[in-house]
Amino acid sequence: MMRRAAVGLVGVLLLANCGGGTTPPSGNPATATVAAPKPDIKIGLATAKSGAANFYNPQQSNGALLAVDQINAAGGIAGAKLQLIVEDDGSVRDQGITAFRKFIEQDKVVAILGPTLSAVAAGAHPVAQAGGVPVIAISNTGLGIVGKCEYGPCDWIFRASLGEQSAVPETVKAATQKLGLKKVVIIYGDGKFELDDLTIFKEAFKANGVTVSKEIAYTAKDVDFAPFVTQAKGESPDAVVASSLAGPAGKILDEVAKQLPGKRVIGGNGLNSAALLSNANAGLIVVGTAWSKASTDKTNTDFIAAYKTKFGADPDQFAAQSYTAMIVLADALKRSGNATDRAAVKKALEGVSSLATPLGAFSFTADHDVKQPTFVMTVKDGQFIPFQ
Amino acid sequence: MDAVLDLLRTYSTTIAVIGVSALLALSVWLTLYAGQLTLGNAAFMGVGAYVSALLGRLLDAPFPLALLIGAFAAAVLALPLGVIVFRLRGVYLAIATLAFGEIVRVILLATPITGKGQGLNGIPPKTELWHIYLSLLVVAYVLWRVQGSTIGRAWAAIREDEIASASQGIAVGQHKLAAFVIGALIAGWAGGLSAHVTFSIDPSDFGFTKAVQVLVFAVVGGVPNVLGPILGAGVLTALPEVLRPLKDYRDIFQGAILLLVIIYLPRGLVTFIDVRRTRRLSRIGAVDVA
Amino acid sequence: MAEQLYNAVFIGSIYALFALGFALVFSVLDILNLAHPTVFMLGAFAALFAIGTLGLPWFVALVVAVLFTGLFGIVLDRVAFAPLRSRGAPALSSMISSLAVTLIVVRLVELRYGGDFITFPAGAVPAFVLRVGDATFEGVRLAIVVLSIALMLVLTYILQRTQLGRDLRALAENPRAARLLGVDVERAIAVTFFVSSALGGLAGVLLAFAYNTLDSKMGVPLELRAFTVMVVGGMGSLPGAVIGAYILGFGEVASLVYLPTELRDAFAFGLLFLVLVARPTGLLGQKSPDRV
Numbered sequence: 001m002m003r004r005a006a007v008g009l010v011g012v013l014l015l016a017n018c019g020g021g022t023t024p025p026s027g028n029p030a031t032a033t034v035a036a037p038k039p040d041i042k043i044g045l046a047t048a049k050s051g052a053a054n055f056y057n058p059q060q061s062n063g064a065l066l067a068v069d070q071i072n073a074a075g076g077i078a079g080a081k082l083q084l085i086v087e088d089d090g091s092v093r094d095q096g097i098t099a100f101r102k103f104i105e106q107d108k109v110v111a112i113l114g115p116t117l118s119a120v121a122a123g124a125h126p127v128a129q130a131g132g133v134p135v136i137a138i139s140n141t142g143l144g145i146v147g148k149c150e151y152g153p154c155d156w157i158f159r160a161s162l163g164e165q166s167a168v169p170e171t172v173k174a175a176t177q178k179l180g181l182k183k184v185v186i187i188y189g190d191g192k193f194e195l196d197d198l199t200i201f202k203e204a205f206k207a208n209g210v211t212v213s214k215e216i217a218y219t220a221k222d223v224d225f226a227p228f229v230t231q232a233k234g235e236s237p238d239a240v241v242a243s244s245l246a247g248p249a250g251k252i253l254d255e256v257a258k259q260l261p262g263k264r265v266i267g268g269n270g271l272n273s274a275a276l277l278s279n280a281n282a283g284l285i286v287v288g289t290a291w292s293k294a295s296t297d298k299t300n301t302d303f304i305a306a307y308k309t310k311f312g313a314d315p316d317q318f319a320a321q322s323y324t325a326m327i328v329l330a331d332a333l334k335r336s337g338n339a340t341d342r343a344a345v346k347k348a349l350e351g352v353s354s355l356a357t358p359l360g361a362f363s364f365t366a367d368h369d370v371k372q373p374t375f376v377m378t379v380k381d382g383q384f385i386p387f388q
Numbered sequence: 389m390d391a392v393l394d395l396l397r398t399y400s401t402t403i404a405v406i407g408v409s410a411l412l413a414l415s416v417w418l419t420l421y422a423g424q425l426t427l428g429n430a431a432f433m434g435v436g437a438y439v440s441a442l443l444g445r446l447l448d449a450p451f452p453l454a455l456l457i458g459a460f461a462a463a464v465l466a467l468p469l470g471v472i473v474f475r476l477r478g479v480y481l482a483i484a485t486l487a488f489g490e491i492v493r494v495i496l497l498a499t500p501i502t503g504k505g506q507g508l509n510g511i512p513p514k515t516e517l518w519h520i521y522l523s524l525l526v527v528a529y530v531l532w533r534v535q536g537s538t539i540g541r542a543w544a545a546i547r548e549d550e551i552a553s554a555s556q557g558i559a560v561g562q563h564k565l566a567a568f569v570i571g572a573l574i575a576g577w578a579g580g581l582s583a584h585v586t587f588s589i590d591p592s593d594f595g596f597t598k599a600v601q602v603l604v605f606a607v608v609g610g611v612p613n614v615l616g617p618i619l620g621a622g623v624l625t626a627l628p629e630v631l632r633p634l635k636d637y638r639d640i641f642q643g644a645i646l647l648l649v650i651i652y653l654p655r656g657l658v659t660f661i662d663v664r665r666t667r668r669l670s671r672i673g674a675v676d677v678a
Numbered sequence: 679m680a681e682q683l684y685n686a687v688f689i690g691s692i693y694a695l696f697a698l699g700f701a702l703v704f705s706v707l708d709i710l711n712l713a714h715p716t717v718f719m720l721g722a723f724a725a726l727f728a729i730g731t732l733g734l735p736w737f738v739a740l741v742v743a744v745l746f747t748g749l750f751g752i753v754l755d756r757v758a759f760a761p762l763r764s765r766g767a768p769a770l771s772s773m774i775s776s777l778a779v780t781l782i783v784v785r786l787v788e789l790r791y792g793g794d795f796i797t798f799p800a801g802a803v804p805a806f807v808l809r810v811g812d813a814t815f816e817g818v819r820l821a822i823v824v825l826s827i828a829l830m831l832v833l834t835y836i837l838q839r840t841q842l843g844r845d846l847r848a849l850a851e852n853p854r855a856a857r858l859l860g861v862d863v864e865r866a867i868a869v870t871f872f873v874s875s876a877l878g879g880l881a882g883v884l885l886a887f888a889y890n891t892l893d894s895k896m897g898v899p900l901e902l903r904a905f906t907v908m909v910v911g912g913m914g915s916l917p918g919a920v921i922g923a924y925i926l927g928f929g930e931v932a933s934l935v936y937l938p939t940e941l942r943d944a945f946a947f948g949l950l951f952l953v954l955v956a957r958p959t960g961l962l963g964q965k966s967p968d969r970v
Binding site for chain 3: 425472473475476478479480483484486487488490491494495497498596600603604607608636637639640642643644646647650651654
């Protein structure tokens with residue numbers, strides 16, 4: 001009885017191996033006069049295709065895929081083509097860890113992009129760090145992702161997604177100046193992202209001499225937000241700050257429009273969502289983003305056009321960030337001297353400086369964090385436009 | 389050989405999670421064996437996880453000691469719970485244990501030392517696979533032997549007919565409490581082990597979803613047999629990984645498989661191992677209970 | 679203060695409307711239908727489909743969505759519950775099979791509409807308001823408040839005064855005896871699921887209209903509240919479910935105003951726990967808690 005169960009279990013795991021990570025044949029059969037094609041350079045992308053964060057796709061995958069296609073069409077890296085292996089991290093930690101392990105142990109990638117959520121990264125990134133594989137975080141914006149990490153040294157980890165630590169202070173500065181803020185109320189959720197944002201917002205407001213007169217917490221299980229905004233109303237704030245994800249933010253927007261007419265809603269990256277654009281009250285939003293669709297940089301306009309042609313839809317910030325991470329990686333691969341040597345790629349990544357990307361001029365700081373301009377935006381006519 | 393080693397390294401976390409899930413499923417199985425339906429073991433797992441992780445971080449406690457204290461903390465918390473709810477049965481008991489679990493989770497969310505909603509990150513990965521599987525072996529063996537013991541037979545009697553058992557002199561209340569507390573102990577131990585596998589924990593890991601998931605492992609695996617929950621945990625945890633190639637349709641297949649098993653395999657997955665017994669039981673109409 | 683009171687009434691009504699269908703199935707069939715949040719979500723998406731793809735006006739879409747979810751409820755029973763019933767499986771198995779159906783249906787919806795939240799096409803959602811003196815009441819929200827009570831009254835009337843209601847109560851008491859007494863058990867069960875799911879779907883559509891957003895996970899927050907509501911109000915009692923819903927709604931808003939924010943969530947579960955321990959039958963419950 002025991003033996004049958006054990007055999008079954010091993011069989012199940014072997015089955016798992018058969019399924020994942022298909023490796024298409026690389027290169028074409030060469031004619032006698034052409035040199036043998038170089039093996040593909042493998043890169044892993046762990047992204048949330050299912051689970052709580054599945055709304056990041058297909059944009060997040062598409063951005064990276066577009067970049068890979070363009071790079072390969074232009075000849076690849078010194079003749080070697082890039083191969084992007086995409087795995088679903090299921091928005092949960094242990095699947096993210098398994099995806100990373102698969103990339104490292106089975107696919108033997110040279111670098112990894114992802115995972116989508118910071119909570120999943122908390123488990124997956126240490127695996128890459130221990131395994132000596134460079135990682136570029138493409139949508140983690142919280143604290144402790146690069147530089148000073150809670151699990152110890154994290155020098156193999158880089159971040160291409162503008163951290164809230166950089167974006168929020170810019171947002172607060174712009175909002176305080178343009179709206180003449182003296183007193184605000186912060187409504188915040190109970191997830192890691194929302195709590196990180198709360199800390200960052202409080203510091204930023206303090207630095208700008210604005211009083212945070214009340215902090216109102218909601219939970220992921222709350223359905224109606226009228227009571228929270230009514231509480232905020234009692235403080236007569238100059239603006240409401242929503243440290244939240246897009247879903248609750250939309251409801252908060254509607255309530256503020258109803259109960260506090262004329263007041264704006266300032267938010268972190270959670271409000272930076274295409275889904276909010278169709279909200280009737282999106283015009284109240286003030287948010288700092290990593291990407292402005294309206295930017296007239298050639299790299300950006302080319303990107304938007306190419307994305308639209310390939311996928312039939314406009315890109316959003318997630319796509320722009322994964323696309324950027326990929327071209328940053330490609331730049332490092334070119335300069336590394338050996339695109340299959342993980343340590344060489346890591347060193348080359350550190351040297352990325354003022355690279356032209358859809359996000360603007362891109363560099364890595366000494367802490368491996370992204371250095372790029374912050375775009376403070378609001379919404380008009382269903383589009384994000386610069387906040388003035 | 390290389391490929392097999394790579395395979396094992398890739399799935400080392402999955403294998404660890406299977407082992408932990410199996411331990412949790414056994415903890416629920418134990419209470420089910422005594423006729424009690426509990427949805428609180430996810431919370432006890434959380435207690436074990438947080439206590440052991442914090443002991444390691446703040447007091448530099450040696451790993452086995454931290455695990456032990458975590459497990460005992462969970463068991464201690466189960467005491468008042470057991471006493472309070474032993475009058476309830478069935479669905480009411482399940483909901484009460486669920487409510488208790490959610491209260492524990494909320495307290496975890498509110499206490500600053502636990503890192504609140506941000507969770508605890510950077511937990512050193514001290515758990516080795518052999519820790520988990522040795523624990524599993526020991527617990528499974530003990531529970532298997534317990535089935536034939538006095539206390540085990542008392543539990544089975546209580547499950548079948550509480551009133552008759554009481555009239556036979558069995559201290560029903562104490563036995564039920566024992567099942568709860570030992571179940572919590574196992575869950576707390578499993579929690580401590582799991583906290584040191586994935587580098588970080590947060591309160592949402594131990595909520596309603598987890599509680600239901602663990603119950604599903606036990607029931608789908610099959611209750612009458614100690615092997616059942618282990619099988620259920622193994623298959624259901626490995627399933628998402630096995631179904632990876634199905635990509636976007638993965639969840640649909642997972643749901644379909646769950647549905648088919650629960651409807652057509654009344655004794656759970658154990659049926660595949662014990663086909664003869666199942667056939668005999670279904671002939672006499674006792675297939676759901678024995 | 680008055681504003682918070684109205685907020686509490688509205689929240690209570692949402693919980694009540696959602697819980698009604700859930701409580702109905704439990705009171706008649708002793709099943710915890712964990713697919714009820716999915717039916718709720720399905721109603722909203724059916725309305726979206728009717729408005730967005732079929733171009734129907736909102737009131738037609740509402741009716742279509744409600745009918746669709748009602749029928750889906752019958753299918754749900756046939757697929758997930760009936761086979762278990764016929765072999766006398768324990769209630770636990772029904773919970774799990776409804777969970778499995780949820781997994782499948784939610785994923786199917788996500789494949790079509792994605793996992794992010796969406797809004798209705800502009801201008802499609804009813805937006806009338808009622809002005810009483812100084813105050814403005816939104817039409818859809820008012821409708822939710824009114825309907826939750828009205829439907830509860832209608833259902834209670836049906837259960838107490840009509841033949842169908844008698845059949846259902848006989849079924850709830852003892853299915854075998856009911857069959858012997860000539861009750862068409864199959865039809866009664868189908869009706870129960872139709873009504874329960876239609877109610878769930880209605881709640882989903884109205885909520886989607888009220889917030890002008892819907893997403894595949896919109897039923898999840900309400901699921902746990904439904905347990906509390908049923909237990910507090912009394913398992914097996916429909917008026918009880920509604921009263922429980924309002925108690926919960928008022929309690930949540932009160933704890934927002936008066937309690938430190940972190941402990942708010944503990945209120946709902948603390949209340950639940952207390953009721954289960956002190957008075958398991960709840961306020962109006964008729965079922966003995968010893969029924970397993």
